[in-house]
Amino acid sequence: MDPQQQQRQGNRAGQTPPGRVGAFSFVFLFIMIAGIASISSNNSGLAIVHQVPEGHVGAYWRGGALMKKLTDPGFHLMLPLITKYEPIQVTIQTDQVRDIPCGTKGGVMITFDKIEVVNRLRKDYVHETLLEYGVQYDKTWIYDKIHHEINQFCSSHTLQQVYIDMFDLIDEQMKDAIQKGCSEYAPGIEIIGVRVTKPNIPASIKRNFEQMEEERTKALIAIERQKVAEKEAETEKKIALSQAEKNAQVSLILMEQKLMEKDSIRSQEAIENEMFLAREKSQTDASFYRVMKEAEANKLKLTPEFLELKFIESIANNMKIFFGNKVPSMILDQRLLGSLLRDKTRNDRVEEE
Template sequence: MDAQQQQRAAAPRPRPPEGGGGGGDFSAIFTVLLAFLGIAAMIIVPSASTLKQSLSILHQVPEGHVGVYWRGGALLNTITGPGFHLKMPLLTNFEPIQVTLQTDLVRDIPCGTKGGVMINFEKIEVVNRLHKDYVYDTLRDYGVQYDNTWIYDKIHHEINQFCSAHSLQQVYIDMFDQIDEKMKDALQADCTRYAPGIEIISVRVTKPTIPESIRRNFEQMEEERTKVLIAMEKQRVAEKEAETHKKIAVSEAEKYAHVSKIHMEQKLMEKDSLRRQEEIANAMYLAREKSLADADYYRTLKEAEANKLKLTSQYLELKFIEAIANNSKIYFGNKLPNMVLDQRLLETFCKTQSRKRT
């Protein structure tokens, strides 16, 4: 071994860095890892951009949508539901189609009325839904923007048709509440005929914008109409109040008449009761007087019979003597009355009367 080799062998060797391999190996691994993550981000992770969708293998269909696919520009009949799905990158394109309720907003629709006045509908909302079973047929015939044909353009056409057939008064006031239903029926009729998968749920039409001078005229007409309605309402209220007062008066009169009738019936009943009491009292008095008269008649009759039995000559003579005895007057003289002294004459008179009675 020469001196140069010995010097190299004797020189100290550099120590490797702590932790294993050299710096070159670590850099290579890190570069490969970044490249792998970049490829995964481009191919595996789904994205919203069209370029990344064409490059990605894994894609996501949101809830309320279905997945529709094109390969080489041709629509495939494969329809997928919500969730993650796989497709061929670059060759197959993917588009989510909403199958739940959605609202299409159509703005700034100018139209001319029957009288030639230009008005503008600022906003019309159309609530619609595409049935899942008709997604393939609808997209095959009308493309992804099928609502441009059957909603946006159709609304413009139907609004212009409606305005051209009616006056401003009808469009703005008289028939405005019917425009929603007319637009809905017109859209649904054509969709049912040409695109049966589209269902029109409802149409909401805002008030159109009209020229300022005409709008002021309508406002004045509305004010006058409001005044007339207020006057009619006041008249109706007055009539109702008068009718109410009339009903109250009739009710009060009927109440008083009913009370008066009750009082009259009560008085009549009292009078009838008094009359019956008087009749009973009269009957009682008549019966009592009749009883008294009968009793007096019977007493008199019995007294007469008793007197008839008493009127004998002996009894009359006894009564005569008692009457003379009770007389306290004494007469003196040569001539006394015959009635006093002639007792025979008195006896003869009594016998004569007794014979007459018998």
């Protein structure tokens, strides 16, 4: 069987001819090599496949003209030699501006070693920003702007202000100044923050500042010591006042206690006096009542018959009886006295009735 017949039989059996297998393998290998080469060299004009990294967008120039097309992160195709590609970062990035010389208001030259600017290019302003300022837009609005604003700041302030007094304000002033220019001419650039390092100044001046700082520190220490001494004196004064107030309150309480005791004793004595007076009055009233009753009883007893009886009893009780010419008259006088008393008593009763 000749070779042509064998090839026809092989085709009928569904087998691929060896020549075609080699051609397919060559094309596949060429595509793989071209893709790898394009990935490894995204900016090469010969790249067919290119990769846009995460946090970036792909910008394209065709024939030197910026295209409105922007691509997201991932693999993309472009025409080699005709189209140029650049990845543009749209996430937060930090640009470091180094070695910035400036002269102060007094003519002293100083240098800022590093100023960091945290910024971001908003995705919806990428085409407009690239169209106006190119891929190196940050050089115009960040690097060059930082140099300009730092020189403006230094030229209007003294070394004392730049290095010490207003150093804490430089960050915010730089941020506001850069953002103001970007908002007016490049609104897609957002300035998030600025960090300024301490500038380098001449060694002799730096030593003077260090001595001034040492003296200021000593003065602050002295002031703090004085404040501590004043606080201690004030504390001692408050303690003394508190103790004095405490003693005064204790004395007042003791005095009030003594006064209460005196009042209690006085009240007790007053009660005792009242009791004594009441008792004496009661006794006096009782004696008076007794005397009055005795007087009334005696008055009732002073009857002629009672007097005559008492007279007779007294005569009878005498141990000695004297006889003489006066005895009958004495007895008669007593009887006459009794008669007079009876008559008087009778007359009194009649008058009362």
